[in-house]
Amino acid sequence: MLLPLHGFVWRRDLGYILEKYNLWSTYTPEDKGVMIAYASIYGNTAAAAQQLAEMLRERGEQQVRVMDLARCDIAEAVAEAFRYDTTVLASSTYDAGILPAMEIFLCRLKSKNWQRRTVGIIENGSWAPAAARLICERVGQMKCINVVEPIVTIRSTLNAESRASLERLADALKA
Numbered sequence: 001m002l003l004p005l006h007g008f009v010w011r012r013d014l015g016y017i018l019e020k021y022n023l024w025s026t027y028t029p030e031d032k033g034v035m036i037a038y039a040s041i042y043g044n045t046a047a048a049a050q051q052l053a054e055m056l057r058e059r060g061e062q063q064v065r066v067m068d069l070a071r072c073d074i075a076e077a078v079a080e081a082f083r084y085d086t087t088v089l090a091s092s093t094y095d096a097g098i099l100p101a102m103e104i105f106l107c108r109l110k111s112k113n114w115q116r117r118t119v120g121i122i123e124n125g126s127w128a129p130a131a132a133r134l135i136c137e138r139v140g141q142m143k144c145i146n147v148v149e150p151i152v153t154i155r156s157t158l159n160a161e162s163r164a165s166l167e168r169l170a171d172a173l174k175a
Contacts, residue, residue: 027116029085033063034173037077038090038122039070039099044157045124048166049090051158052122055170069101078108086118086173089135093125098134106138115143120169124154148172 002010002017010017023030034056040046046068053064063084067077081087091102098106119139123132132151139145152169154162 024082027082027113029117030083031063031085033065033084034061034086034088035077035080035084036064036066036088036090037069037081037102037105038066039092039102039105040068040090040124041092041094041099044154045090045092045122048122048124048152048154048158048162049088051163052088052090052120052166052170055167056173059170059174061174069105070099074105074108077105078112078114081109081114081117082112084117086120088120088122088169088173089139090122091124091131091135093123093129093131096128096130098131098138102131102135106135110138110142113143115145117144118146118148118173120148120152120173122152122154122166122169124156126156129153129155 002014036049036053038045038049049066053066056064065080067080069077092099121132121135123129125131136147149172150165150168152162152165
């Protein structure tokens with residue numbers, strides 16, 4: 001039996017529970033795949049997130065999960081970030097900072113000691129994009145986070161240049 005201080009008394013499926021505990025206690029991802037978490041003001045960052053998801057699927061990625069941080073349950077988004085080995089953080093710049101939904105998400109990840117992951121970054125900003133720099137600062141405070149290049153910068157809407165950068169990010173994530 002497993003008798004945790006808080007929670008159920010486990011009398012069966014102990015191997016399953018111990019396997020999960022081993023993964024979670026070592027911060028090992030449960031699944032290979034990509035979770036794309038985005039915070040978008042006018043829908044352009046959301047469109048880029050969806051476009052990246054499609055690019056990854058075209059490259060054979062089986063597990064791609066896209067989450068709108070402004071509309072989803074933040075606890076579910078945190079759980080998905082722990083589940084997958086790769087997370088893409090896509091945010092609009094807002095008042096020279098990160099959109100609040102992304103800021104909250106990053107704070108929750110840090111408070112849960114999120115680590116040992118690969119991260120891609122997409123920023124959006126029409127005149128002074130700052131989201132990527134600030135996201136890099138936040139994930140730089142976490143352990144064993146590998147930020148993949150290129151960091152994609154979108155100036156309001158996707159254009160040929162930013163779409164090509166998104167393609168390069170998809171290639172790098174699949175490498």
